[in-house]
Amino acid sequence: MTAGHLSCSGIAARPRGATDEDFQDDRRGHDENDEDHHGHRHGRRLTLFLVPGSLSPAGREGRPSKGRFHCPGERRDRSFPGVFDMGYKVAVVGATGNVGREMLNILDEREFPADEVFAIASRRSHGREVSFGDKTLRCIDIEQFDFSKCDFALMSAGGSVAKEWAPKIAATGCLVIDNSSYFRTDPDVPLIVPEVNADAVDGFSKKNIIANPNCSTAQLVVALKPLHDHAGIRRVVVSTYQSVSGAGKEAMDELWTQTRGIFVTDQPSPEKFTKQIAFNVIPHIDVFMEDGSTKEEWKMMVETKKILDPKIKLTATCVRVPVFVGHSEAVNIEFENPITADEARNILRSSPGILVIDKREDGGYVTPVECVGEYATYISRIREDMTVENGLAMWIVSDNLRKGAALNTVQIAETVVNRGLLKKAA
Ligand SMILES: NC(=O)C1=CN([C@@H]2O[C@H](COP(=O)(O)OP(=O)(O)OC[C@H]3O[C@@H](n4cnc5c(N)ncnc54)[C@H](OP(=O)(O)O)[C@@H]3O)[C@@H](O)[C@H]2O)C=CC1
Numbered sequence: 001m002t003a004g005h006l007s008c009s010g011i012a013a014r015p016r017g018a019t020d021e022d023f024q025d026d027r028r029g030h031d032e033n034d035e036d037h038h039g040h041r042h043g044r045r046l047t048l049f050l051v052p053g054s055l056s057p058a059g060r061e062g063r064p065s066k067g068r069f070h071c072p073g074e075r076r077d078r079s080f081p082g083v084f085d086m087g088y089k090v091a092v093v094g095a096t097g098n099v100g101r102e103m104l105n106i107l108d109e110r111e112f113p114a115d116e117v118f119a120i121a122s123r124r125s126h127g128r129e130v131s132f133g134d135k136t137l138r139c140i141d142i143e144q145f146d147f148s149k150c151d152f153a154l155m156s157a158g159g160s161v162a163k164e165w166a167p168k169i170a171a172t173g174c175l176v177i178d179n180s181s182y183f184r185t186d187p188d189v190p191l192i193v194p195e196v197n198a199d200a201v202d203g204f205s206k207k208n209i210i211a212n213p214n215c216s217t218a219q220l221v222v223a224l225k226p227l228h229d230h231a232g233i234r235r236v237v238v239s240t241y242q243s244v245s246g247a248g249k250e251a252m253d254e255l256w257t258q259t260r261g262i263f264v265t266d267q268p269s270p271e272k273f274t275k276q277i278a279f280n281v282i283p284h285i286d287v288f289m290e291d292g293s294t295k296e297e298w299k300m301m302v303e304t305k306k307i308l309d310p311k312i313k314l315t316a317t318c319v320r321v322p323v324f325v326g327h328s329e330a331v332n333i334e335f336e337n338p339i340t341a342d343e344a345r346n347i348l349r350s351s352p353g354i355l356v357i358d359k360r361e362d363g364g365y366v367t368p369v370e371c372v373g374e375y376a377t378y379i380s381r382i383r384e385d386m387t388v389e390n391g392l393a394m395w396i397v398s399d400n401l402r403k404g405a406a407l408n409t410v411q412i413a414e415t416v417v418n419r420g421l422l423k424k425a426a
């Protein structure tokens with residue numbers, strides 16, 4: 001078994017100490033028919049608030065999941081027959097990778113209105129099989145594929161592939177939604193987290209490209225947005241605890257191999273990471289910048305400004321930890337105006353894409369293994385930070401391959417469809 005297998009089969013368990021009542025507590029104050037946030041009613045009311053306008057009622061519940069955050073067995077409720085009959089053609093570029101495989105899973109789970117899905121990768125993977133729901137797709141070499149027959153290209157093949165291929169694909173009329181950092185700061189390319197700045201999607205027509213943010217940025221801005229709307233954020237200090245899945249499938253294999261090797265006293269030999277990752281932490285993600293920060297830290301700052309508000313000051317320390325899937329963040333926020341922990345908790349509970357699990361007792365918070373395979377951004381440990389005026393501290397966790405990357409990308413495509421912004425390919 002390789003570590004790569006783990007990304008699809010993570011354990012999703014309820015945090016210790018969290019009960020059915022806790023989840024119902026999290027819903028308190030909501031009308032189940034709340035139209036703004038699409039609360040969806042079912043047996044145990046374990047409801048996620050996803051993006052207004054998201055297509056799939058199943059998606060609004062969060063992923064139909066073996067995990068106990070969601071009611072098992074609920075899957076489809078085709079309340080939008082018109083939309084589901086539309087039949088878009090979708091190419092997933094990087095379909096053999098960590099993010100690409102999750103994109104295929106999420107397109108299937110959310111019943112994205114696609115009548116054809118193509119798995120695209122490099123020449124190395126031509127003919128290789130990947131799963132798409134209960135079907136199998138054969139990968140096609142990017143060089144051999146005609147993108148003009150597609151409506152969407154969901155790309156997660158890295159910056160150099162995006163640099164070369166995104167403009168070529170976009171020129172065929174196929175809308176590119178790219179996961180790499182290459183286009184994120186381009187003023188002619190919208191950078192979208194649908195819960196936060198869905199309206200900015202309208203600007204994609206300049207280049208026919210939309211950028212998906214860094215995974216650590218995505219989960220952070222989902223949490224910051226409703227608090228910023230309420231009290232105005234002045235400054236954010238964030239320390240991340242990022243899983244190895246963010247660095248690709250080979251990085252997951254490296255953690256697995258090193259962990260196993262250490263038990264038989266093999267000397268760890270770092271390849272993907274600069275130092276031993278098993279039983280260690282590494283304060284270095286992406287390349288170093290001139291000022292001593294890393295590019296991951298810089299991306300969190302510039303992307304938060306572009307998505308949410310250029311006036312927000314943000315400083316980050318990004319750390320790789322020996323976790324397979326799930327990024328965590330310890331966040332301190334300074335506001336313009338007063339806001340209490342209770343107010344923040346209530347605001348976050350009623351905000352799209354967020355689940356608050358915040359019992360002030362042993363285990364009454366979320367850890368990365370519990371969010372694997374889930375759609376939500378989880379928030380715990382909400383408390384006042386007395387060292388500054390109007391300060392809060394909190395803990396934010398999500399499945400980075402899902403919310404930060406694959407789910408966000410599919411939600412962007414859904415937003416484009418819902419707004420009628422796309423002409424279908426012939
Ligand atoms: N926005 C976000 O939150 C995140 C974004 N990312 C971005 O997504 C990219 C992919 O990440 P991840 O899935 O973890 O990486 P992986 O290493 O797991 O997968 C890389 C994928 O890219 C494909 N690929 C590589 N070179 C080419 C090429 N020349 N032409 C076509 N396809 C190619 C690979 O195909 P093959 O198997 O054939 O080599 C594989 O499918 C990252 O580089 C990063 O830019 C990643 C994580 C989170």
Ligand SMILES: N[C@@H](CC(=O)OP(=O)(O)O)C(=O)O
Pocket residue numbers: 179180181213214215216242243245246247285296299400
């Ligand atoms: N940087 C993330 C993955 C990612 O989003 O990368 P990029 O910003 O280069 O697309 C991680 O390593 O965990």
